[in-house]
Each structure stands twice: as C-alpha cells, then as structure tokens.
Amino acid sequence: MSQTATKSADDTMLEISARREERRNDLATVTYQGGNLFLPTNGRMLMDMANMMAQSGPMVRDIYRGNPGACMALIAVCASYNLNPIQVSWHTYKASKSDDAPVSYEAKVIVAMLQASGVELDYEFSGQIKDRTRSVKASFTDPKTGKVRAVETPPLGMISPQNSPLWKSDPDQQLCYYAGRAWGRRYKPGLLLGIVSDDEELPAIGPDNARDVTPATPRRGGYVYADPAPARAAPQDIAEAEAAQEEEATAEEPAQHNPVTGEIVDDAPAAPQQDTSAPANGRQIDYDKIARSIRRSIADGQARRGIETAFMDELEAIAGARPDLHAAITAELDAIG
Numbered sequence: 439m440s441q442t443a444t445k446s447a448d449d450t451m452l453e454i455s456a457r458r459e460e461r462r463n464d465l466a467t468v469t470y471q472g473g474n475l476f477l478p479t480n481g482r483m484l485m486d487m488a489n490m491m492a493q494s495g496p497m498v499r500d501i502y503r504g505n506p507g508a509c510m511a512l513i514a515v516c517a518s519y520n521l522n523p524i525q526v527s528w529h530t531y532k533a534s535k536s537d538d539a540p541v542s543y544e545a546k547v548i549v550a551m552l553q554a555s556g557v558e559l560d561y562e563f564s565g566q567i568k569d570r571t572r573s574v575k576a577s578f579t580d581p582k583t584g585k586v587r588a589v590e591t592p593p594l595g596m597i598s599p600q601n602s603p604l605w606k607s608d609p610d611q612q613l614c615y616y617a618g619r620a621w622g623r624r625y626k627p628g629l630l631l632g633i634v635s636d637d638e639e640l641p642a643i644g645p646d647n648a649r650d651v652t653p654a655t656p657r658r659g660g661y662v663y664a665d666p667a668p669a670r671a672a673p674q675d676i677a678e679a680e681a682a683q684e685e686e687a688t689a690e691e692p693a694q695h696n697p698v699t700g701e702i703v704d705d706a707p708a709a710p711q712q713d714t715s716a717p718a719n720g721r722q723i724d725y726d727k728i729a730r731s732i733r734r735s736i737a738d739g740q741a742r743r744g745i746e747t748a749f750m751d752e753l754e755a756i757a758g759a760r761p762d763l764h765a766a767i768t769a770e771l772d773a774i775g
Contacts, residue, residue, distance in 0.1 A: 499527040519554040533741040540634045545615035552622050561614050570595030576617035589621040725760045728752045742771050
C-alpha cells in the first residue's frame, strides 16, 4: 500500500474519531426534560433522534424499524404531549400492509394524551356486564370555572367493533378507554388532530383494494363472476341462426329398431335426459371457497374491520347456510382482534 493511501485512511479514521467526540460532547449537554429525552429543540436534533430510533431494533414496533421518516413523525407527535415515542410505538399499528394505510393509535394512547394535557377524567359505571347494559360516564371538572363536561358511552352490547380481546376479559377497562376517547373528540378536538384511532380506521383505497361487484352468472359447479358480454349479433346472423334451428327441429329422426326382432319401432322409449337446469336461486355459492378467501385475507395481515366489510354479504350467507363454518371463521377473526 502506498504512503498516500495509508495517509488517506489515517485521515479518515481521525475524522471519524473527531466526529464521534463531537457527538459525545453534544450529548453531554442534553438534559432530561420531564423525564423524556425525546424533546428535540431543532430540526437536526429531530433527525438525529429519528435515525437512532429507527436503529433501535426490537425496542420499537416493527413498522418503525429502518424507517427514520416514520420515527420522525412519531417523535414530533409525542413531543407535543411529552410522551416517549419508544413506548408509544408499541401502541400504534397499521390497519393493513398497504403503503397508504394510516398509522392508528390505541385508545389508551389518546387517554394518555389527554392526561398529559391536564385532563384527568373521572369515571362512573352503570348497568351490568352480564346483560351487556354496562356503560361508563367520563367527566372532567374545570378547576377554574367548576364546569363539568361529561360523555357517556352506549351500553356495552351496542358498541361495535369490539376487536380487542379485553372487551370480553376486562370490559370495564375498555369502556373507560372508549369514554376517554369520546370525551377528547367532543371537548378537545384540537388535541387529537391527525390521531386516527382503532375504531375510525380509514377504508382501504386505490386499485389494489378494489372489489369486483360484477353480478354473478348462474353456472353449475360454484359461484363465479360474469363473463364479458358477447358481441351483439347482426340481424343477418340472427336470421341464419333461426333458420338453422328450425331446420334441425323439423329434420326426420332416424328410425328406432327392436334389438331382438329387427322391426322398426315407432314409439321407442325416450332416453332419459340429464337435468341441466340452473339451481332454483340462480346460483350456487361455494361456501368453502369463500372461507378460503377470508382466511387468506387473515393470513395476509388485513384488519378484521376491513375483512368484515369486504365479505359482508358472503358472511351473512354463510351464517344462514353453514353456521358451523361461520362460527369457525368468527373465532379466527376474534383471534386477530
């Protein structure tokens, strides 16, 4: 190796060491503010934090790993509430694998945002869990004016969707989250701008999420989509086809013979004909095929709400005709929350 190359490598190492030392000196001046280190004071600090967070591996949720842009956005959102973005990352998720799917926040994050903004809610329960009449009233008393602002949830049995398993194991906690989120939307909407919750996910859009709504064509062997309409025949073609059909209908049928005597039999028994008529309802639905499509959507990581919307009619049909299959699919949907 030449002396010039050796010198160049040495200079590079010295430059890297100098930069590291400069970064250490910068970090030494950073102090915790309210227990949260993620409070950038300028754009460069914001990007540095985002880059470090994107390299945090299993300490952050997978949608932020290797994605400094998403980390920067989450840090910027959390800074307004003095929340730690690493902790908050585990309570956010994407509704689907689509690039256009928004990041949704769990209701507990929204309640934490309200608390960080000085809103400490009181909760009052009424009704029973057993008969699903349980409801919760969330209220906040303004310390300056004494004015009470309250929101009450619908009864437990009327709330939909209930994707989280906690709706079954700890419904009171879920009702509190629901009430807190509703209180924030009604009385503090400015605090929650851009915060999409798990009960208001935006519908999937774009050509990749388009659903075929072409009317079905009756056909034996299953439920299929209609074929493209054939080209309309010209009048001359129609006349020729009708003439051919008439000629075929009036053609003399070959004589029938008795296989024993060889005599011509005028009234030979007609051969049984296969019934080719369509089912009475005009179509046959392959419920197992639909179930496979739903399970593929679950395996692809799609959200329960999106699956139920896409297969609304099919699920209703399965519930009426195959309750056992409908129960199995419902259990699989419950498992994804």
